[in-house]
Amino acid sequence: MAKRTTSGRVNQRLRTRKELLSAAARLVREGRTPSMDDVAEAAMVSRATAYRYFPSVEALLVEAPLDGAVPDADAVLGGKEALGPAERVDLAEASLHEMCVRNGAQLRLMLAASLERTARGEHGGVPVRQNRRTRLIEAALAPHRRRIGRERYGRLCAALALVFGVESMVVFEDVLGINDARAREIKRWMIDVLVRSSMEGSRR
Amino acid sequence: MAKRTTSGRVNQRLRTRKELLSAAARLVREGRTPSMDDVAEAAMVSRATAYRYFPSVEALLVEAPLDGAVPDADAVLGGKEALGPAERVDLAEASLHEMCVRNGAQLRLMLAASLERTARGEHGGVPVRQNRRTRLIEAALAPHRRRIGRERYGRLCAALALVFGVESMVVFEDVLGINDARAREIKRWMIDVLVRSSMEGSRR
DNA sequence: ACCATAATGCGACTTTTGTCTCATGTCAAG
DNA sequence: CTTGACATGAGACAAAAGTCGCATTATGGT
Structure with a gap:
């Protein structure tokens, strides 16, 4: 089995696991929707072994590494403390946007x-979603958080979560037929409007 | 076969088709993710026949009737011409929101x-999405459209498309863990902010 | 270098999904 | 009432998705 992490042939297990994950990511990047069989073959591993590590292709996809750098709050926003809240949020969104475009197929x-x-x-199950976006949003707003009321802050974060991430990309591309650049423009405007409205003194 | 609509036993064909669709909708509403086999059995039809009408369960789901009234622009906004743009858009969103909550499983x-x-x-394929929301948004904005510039109007419609529909529900529920009522509040606020910003005289 | 054991590969088997053919029953036009 | 077209059901078949047991190989400790 491939269960205990403590003893045994830890090295070999880690290698096969990694091999499977990267093979899955590679296949998806090639535009396929791989079956477990495909991934196993690409990883040069037998089908049975693949199933020993992951119960399904989906489970594999969830853990598969994303292409390029997944935006890290510090890396993106470090040294940008002087910027206004809208600019900071937009910066964060831009990096997540680029990541989403690169990994469109896998994220879908x-x-x-x-x-x-x-x-x-199955809401009560294990991790439903990874939720990278909230961390990013909160990091972007952090320097200005004290200028926003508690209630307004929560509302703004939730609203921005709608703008960030895959789902908005899906709406823009699949529903509206809009390209990436135009989508960015619109999101930029939304961020500006939402953040400004949350900062204004006593507006509604 | 079940192809030609002109001659033959049109009546019977329509009945089986309808039976399949309603059976599929019913099963989904019961919280299941039915297979073609399940739907066929529920519709009291052989599996082969089910496949004669729909190539897959997905194709069935797409055409399956949604529970309750699917918001119609006229029904929702008729006689509300006196309301402001934000109020009208919010009214439209409220009706779509309710429909999404009712049909959560199927829409997902x-x-x-x-x-x-x-x-x-497969972007070049047939219908990607139904896109009920754009019609609703445009209908809501119609009475006030002349007060918005062309560029701003397009931007606003796209932004609102992010707020309307299933995707936002998915973000609120699965990513943020927010309930329906709270989600409505946040969307209401977003609509207000976005519409107002688009109407203001010379703001940015 | 050797050995016990853990990971793997192989192949058999089951279930699910989808296709195809043919016999059967039924509708509708004459 | 008869007949021919046509939708359906039943079952055979193939491919894909998982599962299982057993033989084989490689690895790490000694």
């Missing part, structure tokens, strides 16, 4: 898998 | 299916 498959689970009412 | 499955297709780059 991950989202699809999570939707199929939640459609059955 | 539909979204998941479309994501799996677009992940493969």
Whole structure:
């Protein structure tokens, strides 16, 4: 089995696992929707072994490494403390946007898998979504947080979560047929409007 | 076969088709993720026949009737011409919101299916998404459209498309863990801010 | 270098999904 | 009432998705 992390042939297990994950990511990047068989073959591992590590392709996809740097709050916003809140949030969004464009296919498959689970009412299960965005949003707003009331802050974060991430990309591309650049423009405007409205003195 | 609509036993064909669709909708509403087999059995039809009408369960789900009234622009906004743009848009959103809550499971499955297709780059295929929301948004803004510039109007519609629909529900529930009522509050605020900003005289 | 054991590969088997053919029953036009 | 077209059901078939047991190989400790 491939369970205990403490003893045994830890090295070998880690290698196969990594091999499977990177193979899955590679196949998706090539535009395929790989089956477990495909991934196993690409990782030069037998099908049975693949199933020993992951119960399904979806489980594999969720853990598969994303292409390029996944935006890290510090890396993106470090040294930018002087910028205004809207600029900082937009900066964060820009980096997540780029990441989403690069990993479009994989993120779509991950989202699809999570939707199929939640459609059955499996909310009480294990991790539903990774939620990278909230951390990023909060980091961007951190220097200016004290200038926003508690209630307004929560509202703004939730609103921005709608603008960040895969789901907005899906709406822009699949529903509206809008390209990446235009999508960025619109999101930039939304961020500006939402953040400004949250900062203004006594507006509604 | 079940192809030609002109001659033959049109009546019977329509009945089976309808039976399949309603059976599928019913099963989903019961919280299941039905297979073609399940739907066929529920519709009291052989599996082969089910496949004669729909190539897959997904195709069935897409056409399956949604529970309750799917918001119609006229029904929701008729006689409300006196309201301001933000109020009208919010009214439209409220009706779509309610519909999304009622049909959560089915809409999620539909979204998941479309994501799996677009992940493969099948953009050039047939209908990607139904896009009920754009019609609703444009109808809500129609009475005030002349007060908004062309560029601003397009931007506003796209931004609102992010707030309307299933995707936002998914973000609120699955990513943020927010309940329906709170989600409505936040969307209401977003709509207000976005519409107002688009109407203001010379703001940015 | 050797050995016990853990990871792997292989192949058999089951279930699910989707296709195809053919016999059967039924509708509708004459 | 008869007949021919046509939708359906039943079952055979193939491919894909998982599972399982057992033989084989490689690894790490001695």
